[in-house]
Amino acid sequence: MSNEIKIFSPATVANVACGFDVLGFCLDTIGDEMVIRKTEEKGIRITKIEGYDLPFEAENNVAGVSALAMYNALQPDCGFEIEIYKKIKPGSGIGSSSASAAGSVFGMNALLGYPLNKTELTNFAMKGEALASKCEHADNLAPAIFGGFTLVKSASPLQILELPTPLDVFATLIHPQIEIKTSESRAILPKDIPLSNAIAQWANVGSLVHALHTSDYDLIKESLIDVVIEPYRKQLIPHFDDVKKAALEAGALGCAISGSGPSIFMLSKSEATAKAVENAIRQVYSTTDIQFETYVSKINVEGIRVL
């Protein structure tokens, strides 16, 4: 077995409109690369970070914290070096910290001969995620590690369901280059919500799960509705309503905030529609003075992979 592994750790979309805090899916064309290396010297060392300015001390780095949690639990007879080639911008709302937190433990697990299953890996990765977001959650980690669409049924004890991915679903994303503080996007949410809105939301969650199982694209479209979170958080994202309108007019099945934003995602049936949607939303943002990037991606049903 090699002493070194290079991996692709993908970006992910959490919430998926109706499934705040529980649903997520995995992207394919956006992600970090990481190299994990077994060393004789014990401990966890981050030896290289490219792309963004992040801390090298393992205990202050998301990838380092998850690696340390796993390392301290397994106490292997070796150490690990981690190189991070960061391509997902921190704070973009597409699982940047999750990609780091998941990547290090995935790589270590592979180098150790896969002693841990994916749920156990996710549990360790949640320790790193907590460094970034101040709470242990798995709605980005689950799709990064399992691939496809996932449902975090419960965070403690951790229980992750792998949902089916219809063949022709493609994602479009726009990342407006603005900063939304996670604390702000949490603080803007109400503690209580109307029961009637909650009912509409769980009807849509049940309906989306059914639609994924039956590859019913019309029903996917009718289920990608968020009556609970979007009315609050969209205020933090300039031109959200215009992007959504343009995306739906261009044929998207749905359009909603990715995670806590500022990225916005759309799902479409077919890559051609996903690209038409990308064109439509680029036109909306081109008329503003906000920098932005857009992406089109198939749904990555594999999750993190060895390169």
Added chain:
Amino acid sequence: MSNEIKIFSPATVANVACGFDVLGFCLDTIGDEMVIRKTEEKGIRITKIEGYDLPFEAENNVAGVSALAMYNALQPDCGFEIEIYKKIKPGSGIGSSSASAAGSVFGMNALLGYPLNKTELTNFAMKGEALASKCEHADNLAPAIFGGFTLVKSASPLQILELPTPLDVFATLIHPQIEIKTSESRAILPKDIPLSNAIAQWANVGSLVHALHTSDYDLIKESLIDVVIEPYRKQLIPHFDDVKKAALEAGALGCAISGSGPSIFMLSKSEATAKAVENAIRQVYSTTDIQFETYVSKINVEGIRVL
């Protein structure tokens, strides 16, 4: 084509623990019988009611109101007589009014050569349901008319999803002979609920739909949890906690309030377990001075049927 049809219109369980106002399933061993007869004389007449004391005037009778709604919309060149052999006690929480409201329109539709689909029938039946419950809802009507497990994705426009029914699921029911006013069981509910509870509930709804699709009995068990409604409504049902404890100890996958109560339902894997559960809950209620009835039923995947 015959001018007369005799049907079995089944009892149903609404809410199914986590799915307040949206989920339901259909019972097989409990239900009303009805005879619908085409007549030369125009109009809707209820000519016989056995079992319970209900109004004969069509506009004051649940079955009559739904029949009139359909009759006035279709304006057929005939009239209909309805005989009701009521076996489901009104107010029991297992869809007594829905069985009546659905039965009349189902029978008329059959005698007219099936001009309406099941969703259209449900729409007319909702008019009758509204007479009993003061609001148009379909969470009992949908399983009565479609059979199996159903999800009412939206009441307006009406959209009903047919969920898969795992082969070995059986229901146990207990009907304590107490009266809960629908107005009281509605009034006891909060207008707002904590977002954290709503999240747990929609995780369970998504998870239950996934479990039904994958025939995952362990996951059905873990999903049949109601953190939103049960804490309020169980106060109206004497010995609810004892029944639930006994049912789960006897092997039930889950136990929750049927509709707005007072009936309580359990789901089990296998008829033998469902009967063991029935024994266990009979023992709980035998020590009280409340009259009660219990039932065991397979899930009726057909819904209303011609006898």
